[in-house]
Amino acid sequence: xxxxxxxxxxxxxxxxxxxxxxxxxxxxxxxxxxxxxxxxxxxxxxxxxxxxxxxxxxxxxxxxxxxxxxxxxxxxxxxxxxxxxxxxxxxxxxxxxxxxxxxxxxxxxxxxxxxxxxxxxxxxxxxxxxxxxxxxxxxxxxxxxxxxxxxxxxxxxxxxxxxxxxxxxxxxxxxxxxxxxxxxxxxxxxxxxxxxxxxxxxxxxxxxxxxxxxxxxxxxxxxxxxxxxxxxxxxxxxxxxxxxxxxxxxxxxxxxxxxxxxxxxxxxxxxxxxxxxxxxxxxxxxxxxxxxxxxxxxxxxxxxxxxxxxxxxxxxxxxxxxxxxxxxxxxxxxxxxxxxxxxxxxxxxxxxxxxxxxxxxxxxxxxxxxxxxxxxxxxxxxxxxxxxxxxxxxxxxxxxxxxx
Ligand code: PMP
Numbered sequence: 001x002x003x004x005x006x007x008x009x010x011x012x013x014x015x016x017x018x019x020x021x022x023x024x025x026x027x028x029x030x031x032x033x034x035x036x037x038x039x040x041x042x043x044x045x046x047x048x049x050x051x052x053x054x055x056x057x058x059x060x061x062x063x064x065x066x067x068x069x070x071x072x073x074x075x076x077x078x079x080x081x082x083x084x085x086x087x088x089x090x091x092x093x094x095x096x097x098x099x100x101x102x103x104x105x106x107x108x109x110x111x112x113x114x115x116x117x118x119x120x121x122x123x124x125x126x127x128x129x130x131x132x133x134x135x136x137x138x139x140x141x142x143x144x145x146x147x148x149x150x151x152x153x154x155x156x157x158x159x160x161x162x163x164x165x166x167x168x169x170x171x172x173x174x175x176x177x178x179x180x181x182x183x184x185x186x187x188x189x190x191x192x193x194x195x196x197x198x199x200x201x202x203x204x205x206x207x208x209x210x211x212x213x214x215x216x217x218x219x220x221x222x223x224x225x226x227x228x229x230x231x232x233x234x235x236x237x238x239x240x241x242x243x244x245x246x247x248x249x250x251x252x253x254x255x256x257x258x259x260x261x262x263x264x265x266x267x268x269x270x271x272x273x274x275x276x277x278x279x280x281x282x283x284x285x286x287x288x289x290x291x292x293x294x295x296x297x298x299x300x301x302x303x304x305x306x307x308x309x310x311x312x313x314x315x316x317x318x319x320x321x322x323x324x325x326x327x328x329x330x331x332x333x334x335x336x337x338x339x340x341x342x343x344x345x346x347x348x349x350x351x352x353x354x355x356x357x358x359x360x361x362x363x364x365x366x367x368x369x370x371x372x373x374x375x376x377x378x379x380x381x382x383x384x385x386x387x388x389x390x391x392x393x394x395x396x397x398x399x400x401x402x403x404x
Contacts, residue, residue, distance in 0.1 A: 002295060002303050008384050010035040010291075021354030024389045029174050029202060029333055029380030030358055031224045034288075038228060041287040045280040053279045054253060054270075068279040071286035072269070078289045079219065079236055080210040085268040086242065089282050092233030093201040094124040096220035097168070099235055099272065100197055101128035103245040104166060111137035113165045116194075118143040118151055118180070119370050120173040123363040125199045129168065143169070145370070149176040149325035153184065160192045167196045171203035175362045175378065176325025177308070177333030179207065186215050195241065201225055205382075206304055206331045208297040217241050223281065228288035232281030235272070242268050249274040300383045304332040307381045307390065314394040320401060324376055332381035335362075338397060341404050343375045346397070350377075353396045 008014050011033045016023045025033060045067070051060035053068050069084070076084045090096045109115075115129050119142050129140055141159040144152045151169075167189045171182050186196045195217035203209060205226040211219045218241070223232040237245075247254055247265055251274035256264040265271045292300060311334050315321055320339030337343060347359030358378040361368045368374060379393060 002299055002383060004303075004384065004386055007295065010037070011384055012036060014384060018354050018356075019352055024353075024355045024385075024392055026379040026381065026385065026389070026393065027356045027358050028205075028382040028385075029225075029362075029378060031230070032205065032227045032382055033384070034229070035227055035291050037291055038284050038288045041284045042229060042280055045283055049283075050280070052276055064279050067283045068277065071282040074286035074289050075234055075236075078293065079204075079234075080212050081236055082212060083239055086236055086239050088235040088237065088242070088269050088272040089277050090220075090233045090235050090272075091231055091278075092222040092224070093122075093199060093220050094222075094233075096218075096233055096235035097124055097197070097199065098128045099248040100168075100218050100220075100237070100245075101132050103248050103272075105132040105136050105138070106246050107244065109136055109138050109165045112163055113138045114141050114159075114161060114163045115139075115165060116141045116143060116156070116159050116167040116169075116189075118169045119145050120149070120151070120176060120178065120180075120364065120367050121168075121170055122174055122199065122201065123365070125168055125170060126366065138165070142366075145178075148327055149173070149178045150327045150329075151178070151180055151185075153181070153188070156185065157188055160189075160194070164192060164194050167194055168199070169196070170199040170201070171209070172200075172206065172331045172333075173325065173364075173367075174202045174333065174380075175335050175364050175367055175376065176327065177330040177335070177380075178325055178327040179203070179329035179331050181329075182216070183214050190215070202331065202333070205292070207301045211236050223285040223288065226285075226288055227291060228285035229281045232278045232285050234285075239268060242272065247271050247274065251275045253277070295383060303383050304381050307385055307387065308332045308334065310387050311379065311381070311390045311393070314390055315397065318394065318397055318401060321397075324371060324373075333378060334380070335376035335378045337373065337376055338401050339404065341400065343377045345404075346377045346400055349400045349403070350393070350396050353392070353399070355393055355396050357393075 053065040143156045197218040200221040204221040219236040224230040254274040324335040343359040360375040
């Protein structure tokens, strides 16, 4: 059992009031709040270990370098990667996917080739492939879903052809909360010798992830969604794949030698980290990972699952409630509409009650088109949320419903 009251004390922002109401923060899918230890780690870094890394002979530079590389090992252990060379620090999920889209398509695709994505992808797992499609003449194949928001695996199997080069899918949908069967998706891709990228933006903060067990070639996530700072994220890639892909950006850190005649690239992981990395962000992200590990990812998953079950039950009882995404395997995301009330109106009025939810298309317009709607209201949960907060949410929705 988690001691939620004690956990909430670690997050000063949760004690805030907005419009004289206690803040109820249910927009964790967009970003999570930060525990004190993460903010203190940033302060500690700038006050005590700030110097550019990898280049300095001096004490501070070595301390900063060690802290950054230690953070890489923490991420490695968190994902159960085989080697810390397989952990690349990026700015976030979006940059990680763009990196792979660019480097993979430079090396491994030619005109007429195909990349498989799913209908429930975030724009950041669609647009980078479309940019490459326009450059390289490749096309996207889309895995459809059923009416409860589960990917159609039989349809997925039928999308493979001689020209399939990569599969890129979300582990958890940021709109529907569906936990996709990525292990099975990866197995099927591997039967066709096709590598897989998994967008873990909404999974890593909420369910235990073991990249070796999943056997994904690439797995990506954002620091800010797992209680870490903004501006830092991770690309995990199997070493043999990262080795064979060309660099994404050029600059300092990523080179071995440079001359005007010929430049050679650095070894992994530095080949993919051009320029001064966010070495303060990496150590703060590592602190966030230690924080959630101390609580326990299994415990977090179980608690958030119970919150989701409770919220689904409570909200389902509201007249006119439509919940989008009723997959058998779901993570803590509830997207809904009530009667004819516009999602934006619902979000604005809930905000006045101190309840922070997301409204709109959630950067998943193709999914909205598949659902035949413009947007939803989305409540997304964290382990610091409580059933009492869900009661206030349900009462708030009921109040708004009656106003219309
Ligand atoms: N993929 C999914 C599934 C997401 O939910 C998000 C963030 N909403 C992203 C990618 C993009 O993450 P970021 O903006 O941190 O790069």
